[in-house]
Amino acid sequence: MYKIAKMTFKPSVAGLEGVQDKVDEILGMLHKNGQILDWIIEDHAPSYVATVSTTDDDSLDEKYFNQYIRGAIADFEIETEIVCDDALASDCCHCADHSYYIFAIYPDLSSSPVWCGDCGNEIPLTRIPYLFGEEEHYSILNFQQMYKAVDTLWMDSLSDRFTKRQLVNHKSELNKRGMEIRAELERRLGKPVYYLLANPIGGWYELEKNNKHLEVCPKCGGELEKIDHACANKVCKKCRFAFVDPEE
Ligand SMILES: [Zn+2]
Ligand SMILES: [Zn+2]
Structure with missing residues (x-):
């Protein structure tokens, strides 16, 4: 089942510039990495909270991050919370193996x-x-x-x-x-x-x-x-x- 999640981005260094653009870039990277489908960002400066749709309970786990995401998140403390199921989405595959x-x-x-x-x-x-x-x-x-x-x-x-x-x-x-x-x-x-x-x-x-x-x-x-x-x-x-x- 697809999930709605909240991701809170808090800069870990004081005076970081262009924070909202950096957060948007990270979310773009998560999208290209297949971890989120879409997102909106709330301005709670200096923190930013993104509501995202993601594909499964564990899809936002760090283990899926690629080198670009790992580099881009270095200046942030990130908290992730799964809020609820996406009411309109169907469940995804949970098979251990696939014949085709x-x-x-x-x-x-x-x-x-x-x-x-x-x-x-x-x-x-x-x-x-x-x-x-x-x-x-x-x-x-x-x-x-x-x-x-x-x-x-x-x-x-x-x-x-x-x-x-x-x-x-x-x-x-x-x-x-x-x-x-x-x-x-x-x-x-x-x-x-x-x-x-x-x-x-x-x-x-x-x-x-x-x-x-x-x-x-x-x-x-x-x-x-x-x-x-x-x-x-x-x-x-x-x-x-x-x-x-x-x-x-
Ligand atoms: Zn399956
Ligand atoms: Zn043929």
């Missing part, structure tokens, strides 16, 4: 895009290894933002060929980047990771055209295997794509 994963971006969710194949819940990024030699989750979060931006353009305004192609076509620049991240996730996690390909794209716009039954994998033409998962109902094991077939 799905990497799926949902435009209205800003939580982790890595989903457990067994329980169907998302896995907080604090429990996902860093990718591409990074010391934070920049690649995943940056891709999530980009994907959501393209999807918003398709859903809310343009409904044009460019944005649709980016989402649907497995060869688009957007999906190629998604598949690079998927491959790196699979290398680091050591289990199959499927990338949710929005083909068919679904939705109410041009209903029949956008909700066609998916017979075979659009990349290799091979047969698809059924799965029982909240994010997808078919996969191509060879290409590592997951799909939502509307006729299933």
Whole structure:
């Protein structure tokens, strides 16, 4: 379950300048490190109190801090308190092991895009290894933002060929980047990771055209295997794509 937490930042040195900016920077680092989703800061100068949403009871623990956070918090005494559950969030995965994963971006969710194949819940990024030699989750979060931006353009305004192609076509620049991240996730996690390909794209716009039954994998033409998962109902094991077939 997602949690609402309070973090109190008290400068440990007198006369520290630009305290509120430093606090905001630290919170930005915690976000890039997958520890918090969003935040607001109360001014109680010289202390600042941030209300944050975080992914689990232990997600704010120091053990998850990276070198940037450890460096930036040196001038502060920080107190952290979990206030309550986030009423609108669903629970995250608590499985000890995962037989496979799905990497799926949902435009209205800003939580982790890595989903457990067994329980169907998302896995907080604090429990996902860093990718591409990074010391934070920049690649995943940056891709999530980009994907959501393209999807918003398709859903809310343009409904044009460019944005649709980016989402649907497995060869688009957007999906190629998604598949690079998927491959790196699979290398680091050591289990199959499927990338949710929005083909068919679904939705109410041009209903029949956008909700066609998916017979075979659009990349290799091979047969698809059924799965029982909240994010997808078919996969191509060879290409590592997951799909939502509307006729299933
Ligand atoms: Zn799970
Ligand atoms: Zn395939």
